[in-house]
Amino acid sequence: MRILIFLLEKEFRQILRNRQILRTLLIAPVIQLILLPLAADYSVKNISLAVVDNDHSPFSQKLISKITASGHFRLTGYAPSYPEALKMVEEDKADIALQIPNHFERDLVRENNKQLYIAINAIEGTKANLGGAYLASIIRDYNNDIRLRRQSAPPQPATQTPTAAPALPPTTTPAQPSPPSQPANQPPTITTSPDTPPAVEAVSTNWYNPLLNFKLYMVPAILVVLITAMAAMQSAFNIVQEKESGTIEQINVTPIKKHIFILGKMIPFLVLGIILFTLGLLVGWIFYGVVPAGNLLVLYASLIVYLFAMLGLGLLLATYSATQQQSMSLAFFFINIFNIMSGVFTAVDSMPGWAQAIVSTFPPSHFIKIMRMVVLKGSGFSDILWPLTAMALIGLFLNTWAVLNYRKTS
Amino acid sequence: MRQLLTFIRKEFLHVFRDRKTLLMLFGLPIAQIVLFGFALSNEIKNSHIAVVDYSKDAATTRLISRIAASSYFDIRRSLAGADQLQAAFKKGDIKMAIIFPANFGDDLQHTGKATMQVIADASDPNQATTITNYLSQIVTDYNTELAKDAGQPMQINPETQMLYNPELRGAPNFVPGVMALVLMLVCTMMTSVAIVKEKELGTMEILLVSPFRPIYIIISKLAPNLLISVLNLVIILLLSWLFLDLPVKGSLLLLITCSILFILTSLSIGLLLSINAQTQQAAMMGSLMGMLLPTMLLTGFLFPIENMPLALQILSNLVPSRWYFIIVKRVMLKGLGITAVWREMLILTGMCLLLFTISLRKFKIRLQ
Numbered sequence: 001m002r003i004l005i006f007l008l009e010k011e012f013r014q015i016l017r018n019r020q021i022l023r024t025l026l027i028a029p030v031i032q033l034i035l036l037p038l039a040a041d042y043s044v045k046n047i048s049l050a051v052v053d054n055d056h057s058p059f060s061q062k063l064i065s066k067i068t069a070s071g072h073f074r075l076t077g078y079a080p081s082y083p084e085a086l087k088m089v090e091e092d093k094a095d096i097a098l099q100i101p102n103h104f105e106r107d108l109v110r111e112n113n114k115q116l117y118i119a120i121n122a123i124e125g126t127k128a129n130l131g132g133a134y135l136a137s138i139i140r141d142y143n144n145d146i147r148l149r150r151q152s153a154p155p156q157p158a159t160q161t162p163t164a165a166p167a168l169p170p171t172t173t174p175a176q177p178s179p180p181s182q183p184a185n186q187p188p189t190i191t192t193s194p195d196t197p198p199a200v201e202a203v204s205t206n207w208y209n210p211l212l213n214f215k216l217y218m219v220p221a222i223l224v225v226l227i228t229a230m231a232a233m234q235s236a237f238n239i240v241q242e243k244e245s246g247t248i249e250q251i252n253v254t255p256i257k258k259h260i261f262i263l264g265k266m267i268p269f270l271v272l273g274i275i276l277f278t279l280g281l282l283v284g285w286i287f288y289g290v291v292p293a294g295n296l297l298v299l300y301a302s303l304i305v306y307l308f309a310m311l312g313l314g315l316l317l318a319t320y321s322a323t324q325q326q327s328m329s330l331a332f333f334f335i336n337i338f339n340i341m342s343g344v345f346t347a348v349d350s351m352p353g354w355a356q357a358i359v360s361t362f363p364p365s366h367f368i369k370i371m372r373m374v375v376l377k378g379s380g381f382s383d384i385l386w387p388l389t390a391m392a393l394i395g396l397f398l399n400t401w402a403v404l405n406y407r408k409t410s
Numbered sequence: 411m412r413q414l415l416t417f418i419r420k421e422f423l424h425v426f427r428d429r430k431t432l433l434m435l436f437g438l439p440i441a442q443i444v445l446f447g448f449a450l451s452n453e454i455k456n457s458h459i460a461v462v463d464y465s466k467d468a469a470t471t472r473l474i475s476r477i478a479a480s481s482y483f484d485i486r487r488s489l490a491g492a493d494q495l496q497a498a499f500k501k502g503d504i505k506m507a508i509i510f511p512a513n514f515g516d517d518l519q520h521t522g523k524a525t526m527q528v529i530a531d532a533s534d535p536n537q538a539t540t541i542t543n544y545l546s547q548i549v550t551d552y553n554t555e556l557a558k559d560a561g562q563p564m565q566i567n568p569e570t571q572m573l574y575n576p577e578l579r580g581a582p583n584f585v586p587g588v589m590a591l592v593l594m595l596v597c598t599m600m601t602s603v604a605i606v607k608e609k610e611l612g613t614m615e616i617l618l619v620s621p622f623r624p625i626y627i628i629i630s631k632l633a634p635n636l637l638i639s640v641l642n643l644v645i646i647l648l649l650s651w652l653f654l655d656l657p658v659k660g661s662l663l664l665l666i667t668c669s670i671l672f673i674l675t676s677l678s679i680g681l682l683l684s685i686n687a688q689t690q691q692a693a694m695m696g697s698l699m700g701m702l703l704p705t706m707l708l709t710g711f712l713f714p715i716e717n718m719p720l721a722l723q724i725l726s727n728l729v730p731s732r733w734y735f736i737i738v739k740r741v742m743l744k745g746l747g748i749t750a751v752w753r754e755m756l757i758l759t760g761m762c763l764l765l766f767t768i769s770l771r772k773f774k775i776r777l778q
Contacts, residue, residue, distance in 0.1 A: 024695040036707060038719050039707045039718050040707065040712070040713050041718065046714075046717060089573060090750075092736070092740075115568075115569050116568045117568075117569050118568055118569065119570075120571070122572035122573055122574055122575035123575050123582050123583050124583050125451070125575065125579065125582075125583060128575070129453065130539060132570055132572070133539065133540055133543040133544075134539075135570075136543070136568060137543055140550055199523060199524075199556065200518065200525075200549050200552060200553055201523060201524070201526070201549075202526050202528050202549045203526070203527050203528065204527075204528040204529075204530060204542045204545075205527065206529075206530050206535075207530065207531060207532060208531060208532055209532040209533050212532055212535035212539065214536075216533070217533055217534055229698070237691060237694075320430075321430060322430075323428070323431075324690050324694070325603050326428065326434075329434035329435065329599075332438070332595065332599075333437065333441070336591075337442065339706075340584075341445060341446075341449065346450050347454065347537055349457065349458075349505075350454050350455055350456075351449045351450070351451065352448070352449060355448065358449075373500070373502055373533075377499060377502075377531075379500040383500045383501045
């Protein structure tokens with residue numbers, strides 16, 4: 001125990017004395033946490049649209065103005081023909097090309113149906129997916145509008161009824177379960193004329209993030225990314241540095257036990273991780289108004305388990321590398337794959353089964369899940385039991401492996 | 411000239427001796443292409459949902475079976491009451507809940523209107539929007555069917571076509587991203603570390619007192635990284651062609667020319683970093699924190715640049731990978747020619763020349 005305290009004193013002195021390291025460990029992540037959520041805005045709001053209006057009718061004009069009024073689309077311009085519009089998509093001047101064909105209004109009135117042509121640049125899948133969805137729902141809305149105007153014999157433009165499509169932006173309701181028989185935002189019931197066909201209406205509510213604020217979703221995950229980089233890389237560097245400069249030999253010839261030495265290396269970074277996490281929560285609160293809905297105790301308990309796992313990974317990597325360059329490339333390999341696969345950017349749920357199985361062995365995927373659940377939904381210990389246990393098991397495995405693989409004699 | 415060749419040989423030996431680093435340098439792109447290419451998808455399928463049916467009549471049964479039949483949804487639970495919803499959401503079991511109030515079928519029949527409530531877990535806003543929209547599509551289809559007898563008038567049928575990537579795979583977007591990222595990593599990090607290492611170990615002094623010209627030191631340091639980067643590029647292109655079904659649609663020569671331009675730019679950045687750093691750790695952290703994260707974020711392959719605040723948008727113009735990413739997308743995925751990318755090429759050339767000149771100027775031939 002006394003040995004451990006001495007070792008800790010040594011480690012803390014080494015870390016605190018190096019201003020440059022301290023800067024990169026604490027200040028750089030804080031600045032990143034302030035800036036990154038600004039960049040990491042995945043919400044789709046500026047989809048540029050090229051329109052080919054071959055109809056030039058009040059109908060087509062109304063459709064276009066309805067699309068631009070939605071706030072999701074930006075009209076980049078009218079193209080004289082569909083190939084011209086497609087060319088605009090090709091040159092990245094537009095994301096979506098919409099063609100309103102000849103006689104759109106006439107055919108719609110006479111023949112009761114008419115095609116619209118939409119081409120979406122799908123290289124950026126999320127944008128294409130959401131853009132297509134928004135456009136479809138606006139067109140559905142519009143379709144219902146014109147139908148309603150036709151049906152109600154005296155034209156009543158005032159009866160704006162909520163249609164089957166979800167209103168976008170969504171109807172905001174408080175994040176409490178409301179009795180299902182009386183939805184919080186009961187739409188005004190309209191007296192239906194007998195010739196109106198029966199219709200089911202879906203009223204949608206968004207819980208936990210009613211304003212669909214993307215930053216609420218990203219800030220917790222970015223904090224995890226930053227902590228991952230710090231924990232796994234720094235602990236690996238730290239040990240390899242001693243290897244490279246030869247000071248590890250001096251420790252190896254002392255009677256210090258393996259696990260004491262490793263604990264001495266881990267605890268300082270555990271403390272730094274907790275400090276960084278606290279700073280991160282403060283930054284999230286001050287700059288982005290993210291206040292954890294759940295219990296802080298749950299968050300910190302999960303953090304410690306997570307750091308245990310990631311520091312274990314760092315140690316393991318250190319035991320396998322002889323130079324700092326090696327440990328860096330190893331750590332970078334894992335961090336890079338963790339960051340992109342763990343659900344920060346794309347949902348793990350939509351991956352194929354084998355990929356989900358691989359991802360479940362990545363500690364960050366569990367911690368990101370926990371963070372989002374606790375911060376946004378206020379989940380408690382019983383809700384996060386499985387990811388927490390998984391993290392603990394992975395941590396135990398990595399640390400055992402690291403201790404076994406760490407040899408005092410070469 | 412012979413001197414230079416000898417030095418280049420020395421540097422190659424240095425790099426190829428370190429098997430572990432080398433393994434990483436080639437393993438990373440391979441692993442990334444395989445994992446990202448096959449695993450990442452922007453399509454949202456099989457979302458777990460819960461159904462609360464207070465009505466349990468013919469209409470709700472039909473609607474539920476329609477929802478269950480869709481590949482977008484996977485009905486995980488049928489809850490008895492809405493009071494259990496909160497718990498299910500908190501546990502993360504379900505992404506959405508659908509509630510049919512009592513007398514749903516009766517209302518539909520007698521008043522011609524029935525309301526179902528849809529609650530989405532909006533902690534992931536995009537997913538919530540997407541699945542809510544899928545659901546309303548199903549409901550609209552159902553309504554159209556109900557109205558078949560009444561004859562739904564004025565039906566607009568949007569015909570949507572997903573260009574370049576009909577299955578909404580993640581790969582077409584990620585392959586250019588991985589290319590930019592990996593080339594950047596190899597060039598920037600490896601170069602910066604290579605030079606600082608000589609400083610740290612003290613061998614830089616020996617190099618500097620030798621009659622060897624500083625420009626040769628730089629060239630010999632850059633040569634192995636250039637080769638590794640080109641090899642990586644070839645591996646990535648082969649893998650994405652063979653496994654991901656993403657061949658180079660445009661001119662291969664043009665793509666490789668642009669890639670070399672980008673590689674040279676990144677090498678110059680690495681050079682600049684190494685000139686300013688004193689220790690390997692500082693160089694690594696500098697290239698990781700200072701270069702890599704901004705590269706990942708401001709390139710535009712993870713997040714759309716047009717959503718960013720203006721200041722960041724302006725800043726993103728300074729990131730070379732942003733321009734390279736545009737080039738790769740146009741040449742490789744869309745098959746466009748040089749007329750579509752000459753502007754980006756010009757920008758990269760400018761950056762490359764500027765950075766290289768600055769580093770050459772600042773390269774110290776004295777130690778302190």
